Amino acid sequence: MDAIVLGGGLMGTASAFFLARRGIRTTLIERNRIGTGATVASFGNIRRSGRYLPQLPLAHRSLALWNRAEALLGRDVEFRATGHLRLIFDADGLDLMRRFAEDARPWGLDLEELEPADIRRRFPGLGPEAIAASFSPNDGSANPRLVSPAFADAAARAGARILDETPVTAIRRTPAGFTLDTDRGCIEAEVLLNCAGAWGKAVAASFGEDVPLAAFGPQMAVTEPLPHRISPVVGVWSSAHGAYLRQVERGNVVFGGVVDRVPVDPLPGHARPDPGRLPAQLRQVVRLVPALRDVAVIRQWSGCEGYVEDMLPVMGPSATTAGLFHAFGFCGHGFQLGPGVGDAMADLIATGACETPLEPFHIARFAS
Ligand SMILES: Cc1cc2nc3c(=O)[nH]c(=O)nc-3n(C[C@H](O)[C@H](O)[C@H](O)COP(=O)(O)OP(=O)(O)OC[C@H]3O[C@@H](n4cnc5c(N)ncnc54)[C@H](O)[C@@H]3O)c2cc1C
Known part of the structure; x- marks a missing residue:
């Protein structure tokens, strides 16, 4: 069997890696680097708490792969299981956390509930006004700049052909499969996997599949480097859009959340940061870590991410076209899922089945 993976973000590169390891002749096509x-812009959070419950099996599968990433990829992508601390500032947040923790337990996720004294003792300087917190000890973060190139290089070593800076000008269904026209010639394969991120909607539409997806840019920023004091990834339980932050080993504190995401025109797909939204973010960041009050913010950025109306990704076989598969539209939470998505899609394509349930993400949910 041979396959084309369209899109060289985390989903495409991880899929190419796992497909090649299963012996499938794989070509990955990416129009840029x-x-x-979206992947390079990610905050890098490897978080399972707060997820849609039927997505937890995929999230667990992915976490197991993050834990093996260095051995699988032959390179450190800075995955660190530092734990994920989610602070709670009001009764609504506490209720939200307790309900999720109870519902998630049968799905294999155990959250520790922390009292204010536990927070002070275990995480001094974090959330002094918090009334409680959850802690998920096995979650953490990785470096979004390193992970896709590491998967692509490992895929190449496993036999995949990686074509970057290769725009696709046409996609055609043929009796034998698919032909993609590129400036490096026609690329043909039996199977086509659509990992085109926010642009996956256009690929699906060319096969008569309409997905209610819009592109938005979450707002991210980073401080100057500071002495390393914050070990876990820190977030908030709230029905509003809470702040989140983490300190990288070099000392900079990366943060995001709080403000609305900015709409992005997928063509050309340049997601811009909005400096006007920064003060609102900083007010919440200082609530999480008061010691950040006087630090300098040195950079803001954003990224073009596909958000599906029901906030769930599109994964699985096409509903219209044999041999076409989709894995796109990860709605701001795909970084954690990436390795698991690649492995699960390779399973599905190679064997026709996948032990991790993917039905809730099938594109047919939009058919009516
Ligand atoms: C600012 C920001 C912060 C985030 N933070 C987190 C987080 O902390 N935790 C988390 O779990 N998730 C997070 N996410 C979400 C996560 O980063 C994404 O869900 C994930 O990276 C999506 O990967 P992808 O491969 O589907 O898409 P992308 O990385 O966007 O890759 C798709 C690729 O397809 C290519 N492409 C598209 N069309 C074509 C074509 N026709 N021909 C060739 N190539 C094509 C594009 O050029 C692109 O490189 C964040 C996202 C953003 C934007």
Whole structure:
């Protein structure tokens, strides 16, 4: 069997890696540089708490792969299981956390509930006004700049052909499969996997599949480097859009959340940061870590991410076209899922089945 993976973000590169390891002749096509779509812009959070419950099996599968990333990829992509601390500032947040923790337990996720004294003792300086917190000890973060190139290089070593800076000008269904026209000639394969991120909607539409997806840019920023004091990824339980932050090992504190995401025109797909939204973010960041009050913010950025109306990705076989598969529209939470998505899609394509349930993400949910 041979396959074309369209899109060289985390989903495409991880899929190419796992497909090649299963012995499938794989070509990955990316129109820009590898990993320069939504993936490079990611906050890098590897978080399972707060997820749609039927997505937890995929999230667990992915976490197991993150834990093996260095051995699988032959390179450190800075995955660190530092734990994920989610602070709670009001009764609504506490209720939200407790309900999720109870519902998630049968799905294999155990959250520790922390009292204010536990927070002070275990995480001094974090959330002094918090009334409680959850802690998920096995979650953490990785470096979004490193991971797609690492998967692409490992895929190449496993036998995949990686074509970056290769725009696709036409996609055609043929009796034998698919032909993609590129400036490096026609690329043909039996199977086509659509990992085109926010642009996956257009690929699906060319096969008569309409997905209610819109592109938005979450607002991210980073401080100057500071002495390393914050070990876990820090977030908030809230029905509003809470702040989140983490300190990288070099000392900079990366943060996001709080404000609305900015709409992005997928063509050309340049997601811009909005400096006007920064003060609102900083007010919440200082609530999480008061010691950040006087630090300098040195950069803001954003990235073009596909958000599906029901906030769930599109994964699985096409509903219209044999041999076409989709894995796109990860709605701001795909970084954690990436390795698991690649492995699950390779399973599905190679064997026709996948032990991790993917039905809730099938494109047919929009058919009516
Ligand atoms: C600012 C920001 C912060 C985020 N933070 C987190 C987080 O902390 N935790 C988390 O779990 N998730 C997070 N996410 C979400 C996560 O980063 C994405 O869900 C994930 O990276 C999506 O990967 P992808 O491969 O589907 O898409 P992308 O990385 O966008 O890759 C798609 C690729 O397809 C290529 N492409 C599209 N069309 C074509 C074509 N016709 N021909 C050739 N190539 C094509 C594009 O150039 C692009 O490189 C964040 C996203 C953003 C934007």
